Amino acid sequence: xxxxxxxxxTVISADCHAGGSHEQYxxxxxxxxxxxxxxxxxxxxxxxxxxxDDTRSRNWDDDRRLTEMDADGxxxxxxxxxxxxxxxxxxxxxxxxxxxxxxxxxxxxxxRAHNRWLADFCAAHPERRAGxxxxxxxxxxxxxxxxxxxxxxxxxxxxxxxxxxxxxxxxFSPTYDPIWAxxxxxxxxxxxHGGGSSVPDLGRYPWTAAMYIMEVGFYANRALxxxxxxxxxxxxxxxxxxxxxxxxxxxxxTLDRMDALHEAMVAxxxxxxxxxxxxxxxxxxxxxFAEHCFLGASFPPPADAEVFHRIGIDKVMWGSDYPxxxxxxxxxxxxxxxxxAGWGEADLRKVLAGNAARVYGFDLEAxxxxxxxxxxxxxxxxxPLETIPADATSPAxxxx
Amino acid sequence: xxxxxxxxxTVISADCHAGGSHEQYxxxxxxxxxxxxxxxxxxxxxxxxxxxDDTRSRNWDDDRRLTEMDADGxxxxxxxxxxxxxxxxxxxxxxxxxxxxxxxxxxxxxxRAHNRWLADFCAAHPERRAGxxxxxxxxxxxxxxxxxxxxxxxxxxxxxxxxxxxxxxxxFSPTYDPIWAxxxxxxxxxxxHGGGSSVPDLGRYPWTAAMYIMEVGFYANRALxxxxxxxxxxxxxxxxxxxxxxxxxxxxxTLDRMDALHEAMVAxxxxxxxxxxxxxxxxxxxxxFAEHCFLGASFPPPADAEVFHRIGIDKVMWGSDYPxxxxxxxxxxxxxxxxxAGWGEADLRKVLAGNAARVYGFDLEAxxxxxxxxxxxxxxxxxPLETIPADATSPAxxxx
Numbered sequence: 132x133x134x135x136x137x138x139x140x141t142v143i144s145a146d147c148h149a150g151g152s153h154e155q156y157x158x159x160x161x162x163x164x165x166x167x168x169x170x171x172x173x174x175x176x177x178x179x180x181x182x183x184d185d186t187r188s189r190n191w192d193d194d195r196r197l198t199e200m201d202a203d204g205x206x207x208x209x210x211x212x213x214x215x216x217x218x219x220x221x222x223x224x225x226x227x228x229x230x231x232x233x234x235x236x237x238x239x240x241x242x243r244a245h246n247r248w249l250a251d252f253c254a255a256h257p258e259r260r261a262g263x264x265x266x267x268x269x270x271x272x273x274x275x276x277x278x279x280x281x282x283x284x285x286x287x288x289x290x291x292x293x294x295x296x297x298x299x300x301x302x303f304s305p306t307y308d309p310i311w312a313x314x315x316x317x318x319x320x321x322x323x324h325g326g327g328s329s330v331p332d333l334g335r336y337p338w339t340a341a342m343y344i345m346e347v348g349f350y351a352n353r354a355l356x357x358x359x360x361x362x363x364x365x366x367x368x369x370x371x372x373x374x375x376x377x378x379x380x381x382x383x384x385t386l387d388r389m390d391a392l393h394e395a396m397v398a399x400x401x402x403x404x405x406x407x408x409x410x411x412x413x414x415x416x417x418x419x420f421a422e423h424c425f426l427g428a429s430f431p432p433p434a435d436a437e438v439f440h441r442i443g444i445d446k447v448m449w450g451s452d453y454p455x456x457x458x459x460x461x462x463x464x465x466x467x468x469x470x471x472a473g474w475g476e477a478d479l480r481k482v483l484a485g486n487a488a489r490v491y492g493f494d495l496e497a498x499x500x501x502x503x504x505x506x507x508x509x510x511x512x513x514x515p516l517e518t519i520p521a522d523a524t525s526p527a528x529x530x531x
Numbered sequence: 532x533x534x535x536x537x538x539x540x541t542v543i544s545a546d547c548h549a550g551g552s553h554e555q556y557x558x559x560x561x562x563x564x565x566x567x568x569x570x571x572x573x574x575x576x577x578x579x580x581x582x583x584d585d586t587r588s589r590n591w592d593d594d595r596r597l598t599e600m601d602a603d604g605x606x607x608x609x610x611x612x613x614x615x616x617x618x619x620x621x622x623x624x625x626x627x628x629x630x631x632x633x634x635x636x637x638x639x640x641x642x643r644a645h646n647r648w649l650a651d652f653c654a655a656h657p658e659r660r661a662g663x664x665x666x667x668x669x670x671x672x673x674x675x676x677x678x679x680x681x682x683x684x685x686x687x688x689x690x691x692x693x694x695x696x697x698x699x700x701x702x703f704s705p706t707y708d709p710i711w712a713x714x715x716x717x718x719x720x721x722x723x724h725g726g727g728s729s730v731p732d733l734g735r736y737p738w739t740a741a742m743y744i745m746e747v748g749f750y751a752n753r754a755l756x757x758x759x760x761x762x763x764x765x766x767x768x769x770x771x772x773x774x775x776x777x778x779x780x781x782x783x784x785t786l787d788r789m790d791a792l793h794e795a796m797v798a799x800x801x802x803x804x805x806x807x808x809x810x811x812x813x814x815x816x817x818x819x820f821a822e823h824c825f826l827g828a829s830f831p832p833p834a835d836a837e838v839f840h841r842i843g844i845d846k847v848m849w850g851s852d853y854p855x856x857x858x859x860x861x862x863x864x865x866x867x868x869x870x871x872a873g874w875g876e877a878d879l880r881k882v883l884a885g886n887a888a889r890v891y892g893f894d895l896e897a898x899x900x901x902x903x904x905x906x907x908x909x910x911x912x913x914x915p916l917e918t919i920p921a922d923a924t925s926p927a928x929x930x931x
Binding site: 301305344349 | 729739742761762800
């Protein structure tokens with residue numbers, strides 16, 4: 132074989148999910164909550180298919196996880212949560228915020244157990260895992276303290292919970308400035324993952340789930356304009372913000388709309404009916420995006436990847452969404468061929484690894500030996516996929 | 532002149548705004564509320580520029596309104612509200628729902644005064660005006676009673692208020708079935724106008740208005756999937772629904788997304804995590820749109836008009852948005868030339884008048900003499916616009 136055929140890509144997934152079992156979380160939980168945890172656990176019925184069957188051990192079983200990711204050609208991962216932490220009503224990326232002080236305190240104990248489990252999970256393979264600490268937004272002081280704990284214990288970033296409208300302060304509220312400040316100070320990227328919505332109870336009507344699916348993208352995407360247009364990046368020049376698993380094609384159009392709105396504001400085209408003295412950013416919204424923001428593009432089909440060039444090749448990070456059903460596992464190699472066969476190697480190395488290394492602090496040299504063993508070859512990815520695997524269900528295969 | 536050069540279009544605006552002055556509303560108000568009205572009026576400060584200066588009489592001055600619309604080439608209008616009714620905090624299309632019983636009762640008296648004013652305003656020129664009755668969603672029995680009153684007094688449809696999330700029941704709630712039922716029974720189209728949002732207080736932060744502008748489209752558009760996907764048109768086969776002043780380009784893509792979601796639901800691709808026994812519509816979402824829904828496309832720039840063919844030429848109604856600053860007045864003729872110069876006459880007659888006549892009950896024969904006097908000629912509209920009027924501010928001119 133020539134050098135070209137054996138040269139391999141380093142593939143980092145900027146979107147994977149993991150979590151402890153309830154037994155594991157129990158061992159990380161503040162003992163003051165153990166009795167209530169056992170009561171809660173006895174009552175809790177998990178609604179997730181993939182946390183009931185034999186696939187669930189992918190969340191915590193080191194051997195299984197590494198074996199499967201190796202076979203899939205993925206050498207490192209950004210670790211989002213997946214399992215249901217103690218005292219949560221459902222998975223964390225879709226759970227509405229706690230509404231009572233008691234519920235808040237219990238759930239805070241729950242995410243602390245997760246974060247402590249996660250620090251150990253990542254420390255077992257530190258070159259391969261960048262863990263994101265969970266926080267809650269109900270109490271900013273508590274959130275700041277948890278973020279400091281996360282930094283001290285090797286976690287690589289902070290995950291914002293989904294924010295449903297009119298329950299907590301919106302993300303554009305200055306209430307959250309101490310969170311942005313500490314993340315900038317500690318150089319922890321803030322990541323927002325699709326999943327929140329304005330649908331508080333998915334089982335309320337038989338059609339509520341359909342509403343959720345229609346709206347979940349919007350409720351993720353809006354974090355971008357909430358932060359940019361309220362001046363968060365103007366006040367926190369060191370802050371890095373990542374939008375993950377919430378599509379790609381909406382982004383250029385949204386930046387255009389923000390820039391047009393900014394231009395209108397600069398020109399003074401605002402009536403008093405929209406509030407007194409509107410705040411006008413000193414720079415264009417797209418400039419803040421270019422300097423501060425990144426997109427975690429999970430299981431991108433070809434049409435999404437076409438948009439990456441408009442967004443900026445330095446701004447986009449590929450993700451597998453392992454171990455979710457909509458993710459590319461076990462067909463990541465095929466998915467890369469379908470989506471990226473026509474791409475140049477230099478650009479693709481950024482999207483598959485370079486950008487994630489820069490944002491989340493992966494050491495590409497430490498990953499090189501693993502990639503040399505199991506990464507997809509450059510020639511392989513450059514070969515267009517002729518046949519989609521028959522049992523592939525990911526949008527990476529089913530969408531144009 | 533040949534016949535061709537003198538033949539004219541009948542132009543109906545499916546989106547105009549009018550309302551009484553506070554003095555007029557006072558005369559229509561239930562006398563039980565007069566004392567409180569005078570107190571409220573003494574305190575109320577109107578935030579709208581165009582309700583403070585000398586343009587405000589366009590809302591109620593018959594002579595001025597008809598003279599200006601004639602000059603603009605528009606012979607008839609669907610009348611949405613504009614001024615601030617008694618006891619409202621702001622204009623009705625952007626006002627959040629009342630949150631206390633007392634506020635609700637006062638505002639109900641306010642919109643009843645408006646509806647009674649509107650019935651007289653329309654009766655003065657019945658062939659030229661189709662008025663939309665305002666309702667509130669806080670009390671469904673009250674809303675149904677007001678809708679019956681509106682039908683008996685010649686109003687042509689019902690305007691839904693904007694629904695902010697998590698304050699009232701969402702539009703997909705079965706709570707509202709009696710409203711859909713009475714509108715279907717009385718053959719009154721239900722119209723939803725852009726303006727609601729999840730931003731309850733536009734003046735709260737200096738950047739809140741920017742959030743409103745970024746999100747107002749979504750909070751309007753979502754009424755479409757809330758009604759279709761919850762089966763409203765399945766339960767109410769006679770119901771007609773109109774989406775007005777909320778863009779056009781989002782619509783085909785949204786119908787595609789709904790159809791794809793429906794296809795996935797039919798195939799059973801729903802996990803238990805999204806709710807038990809999801810409701811699966813017996814027909815595709817786009818079929819309900821085709822049978823029940825219409826788009827009120829206000830001040831469309833050329834790119835919006837290109838989408839009309841994808842939406843369906845029988846489904847779209849042009850609107851001027853008179854007397855708003857973003858509307859096409861006084862340059863409706865120029866706007867029609869810019870947007871529609873390349874169109875065929877038969878299609879354009881539907882978009883400019885035929886569809887609105889069908890939906891809101893205008894009598895095209897009764898309008899013909901007025902159109903013969905002041906409508907734009909077919910040849911005029913077919914002549915591409917070379918120079919945009921220097922003081923034109925409508926998106927009809929400023930957008931591609």
